Amino acid sequence: MTTGCHIVGAAETENLGRIPDQSVLELNVEAGLRALADANMQIADIDGIAGAYSPHQVAHALGVQPRWVDTTNVGGCSFMAHVRHASAALRAGHANAVLITHGESNRSRIGVPPRPRDPAALAGQFEEPYGARAPYTKFTLPALRYMHDHGLTESDLAAVVVAQRAWAHQNVRAGRRDLMTVDEVLDAPVLAWPFRIPQVCMVTDGGGALVLVRAEDVRPTQKGRAVEVLGTGEGTDSLMVAYMPEAGVSRAARQAAGDAFAEAGLQHADIDHVMNYDAFAHLPWIGLESMGFFGPGAAARFIADGGTSPGGSLPLNTNGGGLAYTHTGMYGMFALTESVRQVRSEADADAGTVHTSLALGFGGMFTAAGVTILGRPR
Helix, strand or coil: CCCCEEEEEEEECCCCECCCCCCHHHHHHHHHHHHHHHHCCCHHHCCEEEECCCHHHHHHHHCCCCCEEECCCCHHHHHHHHHHHHHHHHHHCCCCEEEEEEEEECCCCCCCCCCCCCCCCHHHHHCHHHCCCCHHHHCHHHHHHHHHHHCCCHHHHHHHHHHHHHHHCCCCCCCCCCCCCHHHHHHCCEEECCEEHHHECCCCEEEEEEEEEEHHHCCCCCCCCCEEEEEEEEEECCCCHHHCCCCCCCHHHHHHHHHHHHHHCCCHHHCCEEEECCCECCHHHHHHHHCCCCCCCHHHHHHHCCCCCCCCCCCECCCCHHHHCCCCCCCHHHHHHHHHHHHHCCCCCCCCCCCEEEEEEEECCCCEEEEEEEECCC
């Protein structure tokens, strides 16, 4: 069993990085138009729209009159959830063609909607008054606990950057393309221990978009590049560090991956390529293990030994990831577009023959997760 739906359009904004002349809305619109062009479709073909940023505003700007709308915003994994929800809507006949857009001006801050802090929220009461405010101040303790529990070192953490820079070096659009050694990572300035600057995601502007249709609606002109949505899953987890039942385990990712594998009818050994959300360098460890690819503590050694690097048996974050490609704040869309490129054999950094690609997104401080498994049409 699969979802019965295909991605027929996938694109990103022309520029990534610093884009001071485009607002959040403009980035969403540009990404949407580029995805439509990639699908060889028109605005009039779209009757469903989704996004984490005001999809009704995006629809108005594009001239789309939707009969199905998804405004889900659970952070960086929102777009995996959108793919899942859109697939269900297409199967149910609530829409015939869905456009999912993303755009953020996280670096230039152009047209960014305000996000006031809520002192009455759980984090506002029990984390922020004690200094846990910026993301890098919240990820430190669970990362250190996990490293302690499994005997991992700062060199192991640096190896994640080394592996992903090897992929980013091949990608002309990557924001950090320089190759690095473990020693060079360890010599970089510390932002919040144990994280050094290369181990923390970039802060960028940019966007991306996807177009989904039912399998039977894939046009002859799209068949060679259509990518099948094989399986999807989503889940939520604790809202605060103190509520995590076990450091280094994402129950949300475990739930999402379990559902995605069940829907796709696949096993872990069937996956050729993985995109794992990586706002911080330890997240590939947590994601791979929570999804069941490795046992506790084993992902770090696999990465350090080159298993995810070019030529390794499980290519991971082949665009460079949020650490080296781009990270606009909600990175999940870029994981999905890279999965599409790899399945299409159109990526700058060639991971070889990719029949199946899995994209994992995280939202917040492990508060949510989404998994999408993509593949070549059968």
